[in-house]
Every structure is written in structure tokens, then in C-alpha cells.
Amino acid sequence: MGVSNKITAILNFMALMCSIPIMAAGIWLASKPDNECIHLFRWPVFVLGVLILLVSLAGFIGAYFNKQGLLALYLFCMAALIILLLVVLIFAFTVTRPDGSYAVPGRAYREYRLDEFSKWLRDYVTDSGNWQKIRVCLADSDTCPNLTQNYITADQFFAAHISPLQSGCCKPPTACGYNYVNPNLWINPVNPSADQDCFLWNNDQNILCYNCNSCRAGLLGNLRKEWRRANVILIVAVVVLIWVYVVACSAFKNAQTEELFRRYKQGWV
Template identity: 75%
Template sequence: MALSNNITSCLNFIAILCSIPIIVAGIWLASKPDNECIHLFRWPVVILGILILLVALAGFVGAFWNRQGLLAFHLFCMAVLIVLLLILLILSFVVTRPDGSYVVPGRGYKEYRLDGFSSWLRTHVTNSGNWGKIRTCLAESDVCSKLGQNYASADQFFSGHMSPLQSGCCKPPTICGYGYVNPTLWVNPTNPMGDPDCYLWTNDQTQLCFGCNACKAGVLGNLRKEWRKANVILIIALVVLIWVYVIGCSAFKNAQTEDLFRRYKQGWA
């Protein structure tokens, strides 16, 4: 029984280590400007990582002090958390699969179409009553002011690789034909194209294109890009947790069998 508990302790130590990159990935997501403004996507990964850490600690304590009831509770909770992590991964892959980006000739950056993203994202981010708050939050951030620090000339700007959020919210769409002055200051064209965003752009530094569909698409593009990166860490963590859980269940069964055998021998002694 001591051997099974030692194995379980080691496995839970691995699970504790596994929770750390999940928490770090969640903090990284939460620190991004778009996630700071969209509370729905900000904290689920961090919360899930902390819960995995606490459950793994409970399993470690249960194995170290041979508390079989605590170990059983730990295995149940870990199974629930693994399922939740799997659901989160499946959901994030499904809703971030469509890519609304398109290449602009002569530009290093891409631009984004709102209808190119999943309807779930559009509904929960851009078509909801939350967009006004999201827009205000983004306008108060430094996401656009950073462009002036990064690009000193038009050539640098047009060949740059800015984020989807910056591409959609901080400049007018290329199709509108605005003339470049600096990254957030543009000259109105004589005959702008019929795209509604062309008439929504303003050089007011508190407005820019935050009311444009291009900005909404840029926010979704940023979410897609960031969650795709975080998913790599979450997949690795999920595989390790499943491996730890399967072996942990086997060790728990062995410990129960050893305990029954020990009691049986004591009964015959």
C-alpha cells in the first residue's frame, strides 16, 4: 500500500507542475488588451488551472498521509476538471476555426472581415450589448498609441506585421484609399469607397475606427490568434493530466486491493 501511495504522490506532484503552465497561459490571455475588455474570455483558464492545482494538492496530501477518502474525492474532482478542460479546448477550437483574415496587396499586415469568423464569436462579442463597453475599453487602452512608437515611416508601417486588433481598430481599411500621415492620422480620400467603415473613420484619437466593423473583426482575429497559441499549452497539459489520472486510478485500485488483502490476512491470523 505504501508503494501505491508513493506512486500517487509522485503523480500528483506532476499534476501540480502541470497546473502551472495552465495558470500562466491563462494569465497571459487575461493580460492581452482584447481579453482585458472582454470579461467572458478573461479568467476561465486561470480558474481552471487554480482548481487543478488545489485538487492535485489534495491528492498529494491524501497519498502522503494515506487518506483513502480524500484520494477518492481527488480522483472524482480531477475527472471533472479534465472533462471541463477538454470541453474548453473543443469549444475554443470550434469557434476559432474560421479565419476572417485576408491578404492586402503591398501590405505586410492582414485585414479582417467580420463575417469570416464564427457566428458564436460574433454573437457573444460583437453583436451583443457588450460592444459599447468593449469599444470604450479598447479606446482607453494604449493598443493604437504603440503604433506611433513602432513605425517611423510609411514604408515601415505598410510592411509591418501589426496585430489584428491594431489592423482593424487603429487605421482605416486599405480599400477606403485614405492617405497616410502617421499610423493613426490619415488624409480623407476624395472619393471614398462604399464600405461603411470608410465613413466611420475619424482622426479623433479617442475614436479612430473603434466603431468600425473592421475593428470588431480585428478583435475576433486577436482572440483567435491568442487562443490558438494558448491551446498548444492546454493540449499538452491535458494529455499529461489524462496520463497521470489513468495511472493514479490504477494505483488507487491497487491500494484498495492491498488493503483488503491485508485485512483478510489479519482476519485469519
């Protein structure tokens, strides 16, 4: 194996290693309750990681066994995957940039306004067909029941840093003035706020605030928080992959030159 092919093999091994944190980020995202209920966002990062793994493995084999055709295919496919990963990154950053959260006096957690999130995300979750499926999925999850196991008193609950999803779906908005019994059980106020969500809240564990705009907003708050974290890993991975790709292109050209020189010495050309 020539020097250039050795370099290419090493670089492909590095690219192969880069696919592991990408797949890990994809699995982490897919395991979250909100992503479990929104299939559009559940597996794309993991699938990208798997494809990078397979392409890197093909490039490693091509470099190790001096298969120039396989190396050329690797370079083409890796370029396409890097572009696709960049598109996913830019799209995720763009749609998660607006933050609809706001502080609530006397509460450690934040609450969320639907109209302050990305219009694309708002349109997706407020679509009646999409939300009905998401709502049923959330009601079947342990997102809200877990709160009653972790917090007993009002002071404990109000001092808790609960997730955006729990803040929006598992309790009525603070402005409604409901009185705390437990995280999923609240007493109606004498003079409720005019906010529509205040009338949608129900102590039935299958209803709670799953029909509220605050729940939709909390779902988007969760998505934003999780994707912002995943983006850090993806940015590092794509920078490394671009560097590996540029060096691999140079090594591929050198390998072709080495092959032509070898053939020339053997009198093939």
C-alpha cells in the same frame, strides 16, 4: 506509505506541475488587450489551472498520508476537471476555427472581415451592449497609441506585422484609400469607397475605427490567434492529465487491495 500510494503521490505531483503551464497560459491570455476588454474570455483557463492545482494537492496529501476518502474525492474532482478542460478546448477550437483574415497588396499586415469569423463570436461582439463596453475599453488602452511610437514613415508602417486588433481598430481599411500621415492619422480620400467603415473612421484618438466592423473583426482575429497558441499548451496538459488520471485510478485500486491485505494479516478481517 505503500507502493501504490507512493505512485499516486508522484502522479499527483506531476498533475500539480501540469497546472502551472495552464495557469501561465491563463495569465498570458488575461494580459492581452482584447481579453482585458472581453471578461467572458479573460479568466476561465487560469481558474481551471488553479482548481487542478488544488485538487492535485489534495490527491498528493491523500496519497502521502494514506487517506483513501480524500483520494476518492480527488479522483472524482479530477475527472470532472479533465472533462471541463476538454469542453473548453473543444469550444475554443470550434469558435476560433474560421479565419477572417485576408492579404492586402503592398502591406505586411493582414486585414479582417467580420462575416468570415465564427457566428457565435460575431454575435457576441456585435451585440450593441457588449461592443459599447469593449469599444470604450479598447479606446482607453495603449493598443493604438503604441503604433505612433514605433512607426514613423509610411514604409515602416506598411512593412510592419501589426496585430489584428491594431490592423482593424487603429487605421482605416486599406480599400478606403486614405493617405498616411502617421499610424493614427490619415487624410480623407477624394473618392472614398462605399464601405461603411470608410465613413466611420475618425482621426479623433478616442474614435479612430473603434465603431468599424473592421475593428470587431480585428478583435476576433486577435482572439483567434491567442487562443490557438494557448490551445497547444492546453492540449499537451490535458493529454498528460488523462494519462496521470488513468494510472492514478489503477494505483488507487491497488492501494485498496494492499490495505485489505494488510488488515487481513493483522486479523482485522
